[in-house]
Amino acid sequence: MVNNENTEIKIIEAAKEVFVHKGYDGARMQEIADKAEINKALLHYYFRSKTKLFEKVFNNIFKEIVTGVAASIENSKNIEELIENFVNVYFEELKKKPYIPQFVLHEINRNPEMIVDLIKSNGVDKQKFIGVILKEGNRKDLRPFNPIQILVNVLSMTIFPFVASGIIKGFIFDGDEDAFDTFINERKSHIVEFVQVAIFKK
Structure with missing residues (x-):
């Protein structure tokens, strides 16, 4: 449970940095996954689309x-x-x-x-x-x-x-x-x- 919460927090913080600097259109899920230090499949497990994230x-x-x-x-x-x-x-x-x-x-x-x-x-x-x-x-x-x-x-x-x-x-x-x-x-x-x-x- 704790690991799941920590992973989601890492994703949200990484996404925040990318979205703030590049906006929705410029953001890429792969870049967010890289910043969160997870693979893209795990990112999509937590957030099925860029819109949801x-x-x-x-x-x-x-x-x-x-x-x-x-x-x-x-x-x-x-x-x-x-x-x-x-x-x-x-x-x-x-x-x-x-x-x-x-x-x-x-x-x-x-x-x-x-x-x-x-x-x-x-x-x-x-x-x-x-x-x-x-x-x-x-x-x-x-x-x-x-x-x-x-x-x-x-x-x-x-x-x-x-x-x-x-x-x-x-x-x-x-x-x-x-x-x-x-x-x-x-x-x-x-x-x-x-x-x-x-x-x-x-």
């Missing part, structure tokens, strides 16, 4: 982020907490795993239906995000705004620095790693402040 890997990667994000929405009692919790959790997860946005975006373009199904199956519900906002819709200190626009803005502002890290680091900061790291560390509070200015009256 990819879904397992993607689901594992996605869970690393969305579990915390879903909890941040659940635990938010008002708009202030919602924005701050959502940005903080999402941003910290991406800092730990900066490869995820590029990987996810590539696969969204390849198979959007599968990605949407995985998002929903991992407990992410846009209605809960919107619900917190609508619940406070009568607050006099709020500007009129569309909750979907706010959600998309937060996602865009959070994800883009990681997707475009090479351009930002090379062009804006002339390759200075320390300056880029400082920018990333400051980015979280900037996003929260930016959204607050957009939705709250002065």
Whole structure:
């Protein structure tokens, strides 16, 4: 039993490395088997197709982020907490795993239906995000705004620095790693402040 579990873990870790660097289309089962140090027949015993293995890997990667994000929405009692919790959790997860946005975006373009199904199956519900906002819709200190626009803005502002890290680091900061790291560390509070200015009256 232990050996079976260890073998499956080795396969998933090897597949994760290959899929992240080469995407679904570029990945080969033989390369994954080689990285896992097993033969291809054993790989197919555990995962009968590349699609099944990819879904397992993607689901594992996605869970690393969305579990915390879903909890941040659940635990938010008002708009202030919602924005701050959502940005903080999402941003910290991406800092730990900066490869995820590029990987996810590539696969969204390849198979959007599968990605949407995985998002929903991992407990992410846009209605809960919107619900917190609508619940406070009568607050006099709020500007009129569309909750979907706010959600998309937060996602865009959070994800883009990681997707475009090479351009930002090379062009804006002339390759200075320390300056880029400082920018990333400051980015979280900037996003929260930016959204607050957009939705709250002065």
